[in-house]
Amino acid sequence: MDFSIRTGSPDRLRSGCVVVGVYSPRRPGQAAQAIDRATGGLVGDILKRGDFEGRAGSTLMLPRVAGTAFERVLLVGLGAEAELTEPRYREAVRAAVNALRAAGARDALLCLADTPPAGRDVAWAVKQAATVAMDTLYRFDRMKSAPERVAQALRSIALRAGSREAAAASVALEQGVAIGHGMGLARDLGNLPPNVCTPSYLATEAASLARSHRLGLEVLDQKAMQRLGMGALLAVARGSREPPRLISLTYRGAGRRDAPVVMIGKGITFDTGGISLKPAAEMDEMKFDMCGAAGVLGAIKAAAMMRLPLNVVAMVPATENMPGGQATRPGDIVTTMSGQTVEILNTDAEGRLILCDAMTYAERLKPAAVIDVATLTGACVIALGHVASGLWANDDALAGEVLDAGQRAWDRAWRLPLWEDYQEQLRSNFADFANIGGRPAGSITAACYLARFARKYPWAHLDIAGVAWRSGREKGATGRPVPLLAELLIARAGLAASGSRRPRR
Numbered sequence: 001m002d003f004s005i006r007t008g009s010p011d012r013l014r015s016g017c018v019v020v021g022v023y024s025p026r027r028p029g030q031a032a033q034a035i036d037r038a039t040g041g042l043v044g045d046i047l048k049r050g051d052f053e054g055r056a057g058s059t060l061m062l063p064r065v066a067g068t069a070f071e072r073v074l075l076v077g078l079g080a081e082a083e084l085t086e087p088r089y090r091e092a093v094r095a096a097v098n099a100l101r102a103a104g105a106r107d108a109l110l111c112l113a114d115t116p117p118a119g120r121d122v123a124w125a126v127k128q129a130a131t132v133a134m135d136t137l138y139r140f141d142r143m144k145s146a147p148e149r150v151a152q153a154l155r156s157i158a159l160r161a162g163s164r165e166a167a168a169a170s171v172a173l174e175q176g177v178a179i180g181h182g183m184g185l186a187r188d189l190g191n192l193p194p195n196v197c198t199p200s201y202l203a204t205e206a207a208s209l210a211r212s213h214r215l216g217l218e219v220l221d222q223k224a225m226q227r228l229g230m231g232a233l234l235a236v237a238r239g240s241r242e243p244p245r246l247i248s249l250t251y252r253g254a255g256r257r258d259a260p261v262v263m264i265g266k267g268i269t270f271d272t273g274g275i276s277l278k279p280a281a282e283m284d285e286m287k288f289d290m291c292g293a294a295g296v297l298g299a300i301k302a303a304a305m306m307r308l309p310l311n312v313v314a315m316v317p318a319t320e321n322m323p324g325g326q327a328t329r330p331g332d333i334v335t336t337m338s339g340q341t342v343e344i345l346n347t348d349a350e351g352r353l354i355l356c357d358a359m360t361y362a363e364r365l366k367p368a369a370v371i372d373v374a375t376l377t378g379a380c381v382i383a384l385g386h387v388a389s390g391l392w393a394n395d396d397a398l399a400g401e402v403l404d405a406g407q408r409a410w411d412r413a414w415r416l417p418l419w420e421d422y423q424e425q426l427r428s429n430f431a432d433f434a435n436i437g438g439r440p441a442g443s444i445t446a447a448c449y450l451a452r453f454a455r456k457y458p459w460a461h462l463d464i465a466g467v468a469w470r471s472g473r474e475k476g477a478t479g480r481p482v483p484l485l486a487e488l489l490i491a492r493a494g495l496a497a498s499g500s501r502r503p504r505r
């Protein structure tokens with residue numbers, strides 16, 4: 001897909017289909033008014049007859065209009081003008097792209113970003129439009145023997161902006177497209193079946209990212225993990241025939257001495273629960289247990305595409321969690337790389353075991369901040385549903401950054417407490433602490449476990465168990481939290497969409 005920014009009056013710009021918004025009830029937006037004038041009152045006529053109300057998410061394709069620069073007009077309902085919120089705006093873009101695809105349009109001029117929701121600017125609306133459009137057009141059919149030949153005619157989308165906003169809009173567009181590519185990668189990796197997307201596959205994928213975006217790459221194998229004393233990560237890998245990997249990708253957009261932002265993604269390529277075996281129902285969805293890994297890989301891809309002036313590391317501890325004769329038993333005690341010992345009371349609480357050793361390994365990078373991303377607990381899904389990621393942090397400023405980034409990206413997180421009171425639930429009679437804290441506050445005690453490995457740097461933890469994928473008919477990875485992470489990196493780089501600093505690498 002080819003995206004561009006175009007300035008000028010909507011009715012003068014040549015395009016296969018011009019897309020304009022209509023507020024309800026039957027109130028044409030600015031671009032729709034311009035089209036109305038250029039067509040001798042066609043839009044007004046349709047609205048007057050009651051053929052289009054402007055209800056949020058509705059669309060109406062108007063066929064060929066003679067003597068104009070555009071071949072077709074797509075009306076998109078925005079709902080009441082006073083209620084044009086961020087999700088409404090996103091839904092309008094999604095509806096428009098679906099209608100364009102259904103109609104087999106080749107190229108379109110989208111005139112929606114010039115009327116952003118209250119409190120947002122054109123740059124925000126452009127960035128969101130690009131990301132939402134790419135997200136809407138995403139398909140995963142590479143595992144079908146005969147991929148459906150959906151007529152993917154849509155080649156290019158131009159976004160209209162006023163000439164005063166054009167510069168900010170093109171920076172925002174590049175960012176929106178980069179985020180779209182990052183999400184696409186995260187969705188692909190998440191959707192791949194667990195017999196394909198193994199720890200070694202993730203390492204191969206990281207290597208190809210390293211090549212195409214000139215990133216540094218390090219891949220540790222089992223031997224290296226043993227030398228480093230990563231007893232917890234190795235304990236999870238024991239039951240599997242697939243060898244584990246600890247993958248680090250480094251993007252250098254700033255000077256050597258600039259402390260990096262380190263993102264650590266849980267990479268359990270399949271979670272059976274291990275000896276604490278999960279029930280059969282929906283177990284296939286545990287292929288998505290590497291969506292944290294997919295998210296940090298997607299985010300570093302976006303950072304590289306945006307050429308952010310920032311150092312970033314994406315770290316992925318990757319392994320399967322399988323039962324077997326060699327598998328870790330409930331009651332086993334292991335020594336983590338930090339030296340702390342852990343009594344593994346439930347082998348299904350494996351995410352924290354692989355993350356904790358990666359978190360200790362990350363200390364040597366002297367990080368400015370560490371953010372781990374994990375499909376960590378079912379309890380987080382119970383607490384926040386499929387709307388917000390759970391957020392925990394040992395640093396209020398960093399927590400604020402994550403919350404703000406999530407809000408801007410419309411990929412929201414909600415903070416929960418890390419109070420000392422909860423640590424007690426991890427008490428063990430035999431080791432320094434246990435890997436589970438019982439039923440109450442399950443996502444909080446998981447975060448409390450991780451906090452014991454984050455004493456050396458500002459740290460935030462995102463539990464994405466409820467948001468990383470959808471179940472049911474629309475089963476599939478969502479690409480979250482790539483938008484949040486990318487937005488956080490943009491802000492860290494001091495490169496707001498309106499900014500003009502564009503460092504060359």
Ligand code: BES
Pocket residue numbers: 271273289346348349350351375376377378379381436437442465466
């Ligand atoms: N990957 C799961 C968490 C999960 C389960 C995410 C279902 C989304 C849907 C994780 O490894 C896990 O099994 N967690 C356990 C922890 C428990 C044993 C303390 C859980 O949430 O049940």
Ligand code: MN
Pocket residue numbers: 271273321347348349350351
């Ligand atoms: Mn598990």
Ligand code: ZN
Pocket residue numbers: 268271289348350351375376
């Ligand atoms: Zn898991």
